[in-house]
Amino acid sequence: MLSPIQERICSIDKIIATIIIPLFFWIPAATTQALEYRLGGEIYNRFYMDDHFWDGEDLQFARSERYNVLTAAPSLSLTVGKFLSGYLQADVEWFHFFDPGPEDALEPELTGAYVTLSTAGVAASIGKMPLQFGKGLITASDEPAVSLHLEDAHHRYLTITGAQVMDTSPMAAVTLGYRPGFLERIECFGVFFQDEDNGFADMLNQSIWVDDLRSEGHLYWLGVGLDLFIGDLYASGVAMLEKGDLDLSNALRTVPVSVSGYLVDVSLDYNINDRISVGAFCFLASGDANLREKELSNLTLNTFLSPLPFNPRGAIFFDPEFSDLDLDQEDMLWPGGVTISGAVVPGVRLSLQVLEPLSLDWMLATYYPEQKPADDRDWYGWETDVLLTYRWSDSKKVFLEADLFRHGNYFRQAGGGSPEAASRIMAGFHLIF
Numbered sequence: 001m002l003s004p005i006q007e008r009i010c011s012i013d014k015i016i017a018t019i020i021i022p023l024f025f026w027i028p029a030a031t032t033q034a035l036e037y038r039l040g041g042e043i044y045n046r047f048y049m050d051d052h053f054w055d056g057e058d059l060q061f062a063r064s065e066r067y068n069v070l071t072a073a074p075s076l077s078l079t080v081g082k083f084l085s086g087y088l089q090a091d092v093e094w095f096h097f098f099d100p101g102p103e104d105a106l107e108p109e110l111t112g113a114y115v116t117l118s119t120a121g122v123a124a125s126i127g128k129m130p131l132q133f134g135k136g137l138i139t140a141s142d143e144p145a146v147s148l149h150l151e152d153a154h155h156r157y158l159t160i161t162g163a164q165v166m167d168t169s170p171m172a173a174v175t176l177g178y179r180p181g182f183l184e185r186i187e188c189f190g191v192f193f194q195d196e197d198n199g200f201a202d203m204l205n206q207s208i209w210v211d212d213l214r215s216e217g218h219l220y221w222l223g224v225g226l227d228l229f230i231g232d233l234y235a236s237g238v239a240m241l242e243k244g245d246l247d248l249s250n251a252l253r254t255v256p257v258s259v260s261g262y263l264v265d266v267s268l269d270y271n272i273n274d275r276i277s278v279g280a281f282c283f284l285a286s287g288d289a290n291l292r293e294k295e296l297s298n299l300t301l302n303t304f305l306s307p308l309p310f311n312p313r314g315a316i317f318f319d320p321e322f323s324d325l326d327l328d329q330e331d332m333l334w335p336g337g338v339t340i341s342g343a344v345v346p347g348v349r350l351s352l353q354v355l356e357p358l359s360l361d362w363m364l365a366t367y368y369p370e371q372k373p374a375d376d377r378d379w380y381g382w383e384t385d386v387l388l389t390y391r392w393s394d395s396k397k398v399f400l401e402a403d404l405f406r407h408g409n410y411f412r413q414a415g416g417g418s419p420e421a422a423s424r425i426m427a428g429f430h431l432i433f
Contacts, residue, residue: 034081041074046428052420054323060413061420066098073111086115087129111142123149131163133173133191135225135238137263137336139165140310155179165307166197166331184228191221193244195333199307200246200257202332217246219259219305237266242304261286261304263336265313275353280346281365283313287335287342289371302371304336311336313345315385316405316422317367341410342370343380361387369410379408395432401425 047068055063075089089112095105114127125147133139145163159175171194177187194217201215223240244259267281285304308330311318318338337343347365354360367380383405391397403424413419 036079038077039075040077041072041433043431043433044071044073044428045069045430046426049425050321050423052422053321061407061411061422065101067101068096068098070094070096075112083119084115084117088113114145121151121153123147125149131161131165133171134189134221134223134240134263134306135265136310137238137265138191138221138240138306139171139308141165141308141330143171143308165193166199169196169199169307170194171307181229186224186226186228188224189222189240193219193307195219195246197331199331199333200305201248203305203334204248206332212250214249215246217244217257219244219246221306232270234269234271235266236269237264239264239266242306244305248299255299257299257301259301259303259305261302261336263304277351279349279351281313281349282347283311283343283345285336285342285370287337287370288340289373301340303340303342305333306336307333309334309336313347314363314365314367314383314405315401315403316424317365317380317383322405322422337370339369339410341373344368344370357391359389359391361385361389367408372410377410377412380410381406381408396430398427398429400427 045068049066051064052061053063053065054061071091071093073089073091075087077088078086089110090108091111092106092108095107097104110128112128112130114125114129116123116125118124126145128142128144129147131139131141131143131145143163143165145161147159147161149157149159151157156178157176159173159177161173161175163171163173165171171192173189173191175187175189177185179185195215198213198215200217201213204215205213219242221240221242223238225238227236228234240263242259242261242263246257246259248255248257262284263286264284265281267279269277269279271277286302288301288303316322323338335342345365345367347363349361349363352360352362363385364382365384366382368378369380372378383403385401385403387399387401389397389399401424403426405422407419407421411419
């Protein structure tokens with residue numbers, strides 16, 4: 001049963017449904033300003049063939065699944081005069097699992113419902129809206145939030161955001177930045193998170209197979225990010241430090257935990273011509289080697305942690321489905337390198353416009369633990385991803401993706417032996433109306 005405080009916090013989605021959504025219809029009626037609206041939507045279908053993913057019951061990489069996800073996302077955009085706008089979107093997802101698999105599931109969700117008041121250099125928004133902190137490596141999700149954005153004539157800006165993530169955990173961020181040119185920015189940021197959902201405990205329950213843990217406390221991140229053109233090169237990156245204090249408890253005792261981690265993600269891209277571009281990247285997230293062997297008093301954890309992140313540096317390695325986590329991704333903190341050992345990931349990529357409507361994107365990366373748990377466990381493996389996309393227009397496309405992850409000596413499975421390579425085939429289409 002939720003406490004009265006938790007019940008009030010959990011009611012934010014209800015507040016959005018009962019206050020923000022009616023504003024879409026009340027504001028136009030209450031003003032003489034001209035009303036403009038646009039009905040839109042998306043249909044997005046993905047068929048997956050996953051092989052040799054981790055099976056938590058058999059303790060080996062032997063899980064294979066075939067499933068299809070069809071998403072319909074109708075949307076409504078409103079503009080009232082020059083200063084007021086609103087956006088409303090709902091997703092309806094149908095999951096169909098081919099035998100053997102669970103029953104089909106239909107999941108509706110309100111993914112966006114916010115209003116924005118804007119004038120010269122100032123924009124204020126409230127409702128459920130997209131959040132992206134630390135280039136998405138801290139948080140990349142649609143959550144209830146309030147945001148204030150200020151920007152002057154010299155393209156210097158300040159953004160202040162308060163949000164509720166996971167279920168009941170508050171989060172706040174301040175970003176100070178400068179836009180030197182089109183698609184360019186330099187910024188510094190600070191993000192604060194209060195764990196009210198046992199997010200840290202749930203991660204440990206899954207990572208080191210300990211049950212019945214609870215957690216509370218806070219984490220914060222300080223970082224810098226940039227997107228810049230340097231001659232013919234496009235440089236993009238983010239670097240951040242993480243600190244925090246958490247209390248980890250069970251029925252017998254409470255252990256204070258100090259968190260100290262870091263993350264760096266940088267990339268360079270070069271356009272050879274109008275059809276070919278090449279790039280290189282390096283992702284680094286701090287980790288911990290032997291958490292089980294540490295003293296359970298004044299514990300220090302060096303693994304980078306974050307809620308609701310998205311990492312694009314590997315379609316298989318950084319996908320929660322690969323590790324078959326029993327817990328919902330939205331209810332726990334995530335280590336930056338998928339495991340508590342962290343990650344060092346150098347890689348290269350190629351983008352090729354084969355024909356005017358057909359493009360190919362290829363990525364190759366190798367994965368190492370930032371802190372290896374043993375001398376003979378120093379390599380996660382390597383992955384290559386290939387994506388073919390055919391576009392009729394900016395609003396219509398079909399795609400085919402093939403991903404392969406070859407395990408290194410880090411991963412073990414029951415009975416010994418090297419795991420079979422994990423693979424994924426994904427095919428689908430995306431229509432925008």
